[in-house]
Amino acid sequence: MIVFLAKDKLPALLSELNEMLEVVAPVRIGNDTAFATWVGQPIDFEKNPQISPTEFLLPQREVLFKYIQHSGRYVFEEVEPKSKLILGMRPCDLNAVKVLDKIFGTEPFDKLYFRRRRSAILAVLNCSKPEETCFCSHLGAGPECIDGFDLLFTELDSGYLIESGSSVGMLILKEHSDLFQEVKSVYLAEKNERISKAKETLNSRPNLSKDKIMGALETADWESMGNNCLSCGGCTFVCPICHCFNILDLGVPDGERLRCRDSCILSGFSRMAGGVNPRKSAGERIRNWYFDKFQFIPENTGLLGCVGCGRCISVCLASMDRWSLKVPR
Amino acid sequence: MDKVLTTCVYCGCGCGLFLHVEDGRIVGVSPSPMHPMSKGRLCIKGWLAGDFVSHPDRLKFPMVRREDRFARVSWDEAISIIKRKFREISDKSGPDSLGVLTSAKGTNEENYLLAKLARAGLKTNNVDHVARLCHAPTVVGLGYAFGSGAMTNPISSLAHADVILIVGSNTAEQHPLVASYILEAKANGAKLIVADPRKVQLADLADLHLKPKPGSDVAWINAFLNVIIQDGLINERFIIERTEGFEAVKQSVSVYTPELAESISGVNAQDLRKAAIIFGSAERCAIVYAMGITQHIAGTDNVQALANLSLATGNIGLDGTGLYPLRGHQNVQGSCDMGALPEFYPGYQKVSDAREKFQQAWGTDLPDRPGLTALEMMAAAENGNLKGLLVVGENPVISFPDTYRIKNALNLLDFLMVMDIFPTETTELADVVLPCASFAEKNGTFTSTERRVQRVRSAVAPPGEAKEEWRVINELICQLGIASCYSGPEEIMAEIASVTPIYGGIDYGRLDVNGIHWPCPDRNHDGTPILHNERFPINRARFRPVEYIDPYELINDDYPLILTTGRSLYHFHTGTMTRRTSLLDREVPVPFVEINSDDALAMGIRNGQRIIVETRRGQLFLDARITADISEGTIFVPFHFTEAPANVLTNWALDSQSKISELKVSAARIRRPEDDRFSG
């Protein structure tokens, strides 16, 4: 099913959806654009936020359960996630979700991830405005979304084309049909034109295909990259595919068991109890980060561990050119 | 999920970040891509800055000491006890038997109110804060030299330097965002010269690494300037047009040959010459410094030596040049600006000059007796002259030099009141403990090391009955009979702006998301990113000759090693917050001592071995970290750890000008526990 929504009708649609579920969308906060709960703020589709909406599926910090002492025994309380509609996720991030689904879906199956995943409706936005650092098309992860979405938005001059990609998506379109208009063929032409333009922009950038990157990995100077690295962990915290976590219990006798994001860039991540560290230097840890994305994750899931969203480029505190694998010199 | 834009609570860089809030709790942090300085980047502490906020250890209720334990009391009861105690002490021993240590972690508004509480409420100028132990020499030294004791340029200016001289600053670990701009400069072709007894990360990337012995800075910096003068690399026009006193400096440095400097500081004379020529020949040079320069009995002279160097080469007032004292806490700049210093009212207006003005503004008479600095207050507590102390968000037991002496001094007080967010080694000694709001739980402003006044925004409510400090201080001021009824931080800032010329144009509406660099005299002024570009506040900048003096403690046969202290990237100061952040604590979970590998070999010490480090004041058991990255004869201990507080070892010998103590040099020795068995 495919419909057209005039621009000025978007808030009305979101308000209606908001009655049933929490709507998450890219909104303006100060000069920035970030995904947050929509409570009527203006939507901003111009920029791809630095933090991927995958944080709603795999939060930075999540309470797994509460433990409470009760007459000498412990009782456990779990918290149910709220149902959400995530609007404006771009194709790169949807592809990242596909990788996460595989990773958390293999045994042992991660119940908690899928509890959030199942309660989220993904309203993806076809990408007509790639950021300067994007290279999704080189890895086949954008700018156009083909499948895996519940709803797919394409921004046009006067409104949005909305396609459904699942039964939930279709239901939503049917339920709010009074807001939509019929799709004219010029709209479809405009969609194609916008996407080809984005493709063109992306493809005109230096080639960052898998083979090219694999080649660069073979010759990279890990030691100098490590010497420049300021160990901020940013590249792992912004990556929509990075998913490592740590578990800790906070509070005695009552408290919470938390799952918190972790980072392989930190030396404590790989250091063992006796102090031995198989990835001792920052360079070795950076090397592992790349190989995880281009070798280990593909071996384990059949999918690339990078979708070319480019976030790790702009976040790097040492301004390394992450994908030509060069240190600033 | 809501995202609240605010400012990082850790270091002076002042990065912009979002706190992610869900159901009234902080569930994450992310950088602000449009922040004018940090531009969507953070260091690891910033990325994890939300973690400690909901830690179960947070103080939640006012508490009063009853014998040897604390009892929970109501706010009203706590406040009335405090008021009674302050009155009693003041009536019996005079107002100067009271003192206030404010918090560099607090907001500008809170620091302003605390200074007002001390002067208008308690009628004493005994108000100080931790700047005394970090950049007091900068406030005094650059105040004299330039007429303004703050960083001259914005951080981003570093990216445009041709040469950057970094002295006594482990920038990559302590000010990562500053380091990122230094790396950018290097990528643009700038040369880096690092002077540090340790091979810190930037030393490794530098073109030259000079390794002065701790406490020898004046000697090698004077020689550095001497080479520049001898080689005719000074900027004569700048010297003539904009400065005074150059001849005396020229005279005094002329005896400091690189060879003499080598014999004092150990810096290779060849390297020193090379470095001086690189510096002197370049167009735009920046000098970055931190505690390695200031925490000495010659701290103020060290700062002046660097100022002399900047002035002689004309490296002031332009993009890519300047002097960059890197301030440690996110708001230690602001705390100084707000007059949390005994000799200054807000905006560095001298107590001796501006008393009349503030008596009018605050509607009460103010004391003219000179106030005590932080360590002078401790000494006064020791000899019974100081009887009551209010400590806010500071942990002197761990952060001040000579822990045992500090503890003893605090124990001698009749009344110690501490406001904090977590129980600390200092709250343990208190008579009354009040629970406060963390940075995520209050509104206000912080001023970063680049003089950028920025907003702090409340994202969640404080835990339990904890309150924002400004509310508590406001209440205390009222109780002491001074009219003080602010509706909130914005109103406090309006008052600050009305009495503080450098903050005259600061207003919440104007700060918005980019902040403003002070001086900003009025509402039509956009702020001043680069200072001194046309004139100095004192008109002509002042050279002053400085001579090398020995550190207070010299090594000898009994104590053959120089102990120096500092921080790690992963912890902040006394660890109250970072040690409650699991990923940070995992990085550096235990205290350690760094020893040079040759020294370790000679002493028969293995890596990881538990050893005893001793100075004249105390001893600690620490794990040895053997490394070639520290100079021979020097050992390094970080001061974050309560289980082995480095300041047990340090001495509090004071710089006579700025009253900072010489935390960076103590004479020490190392023993292996097994040796004790034989020697009995």
Ligand code: SF4
């Ligand atoms: S590795 Fe970098 S470009 Fe690739 S998905 Fe992660 S953040 Fe995006």
Ligand code: SF4
């Ligand atoms: S560099 Fe400083 S201000 Fe920036 S994130 Fe790190 S600790 Fe916070």
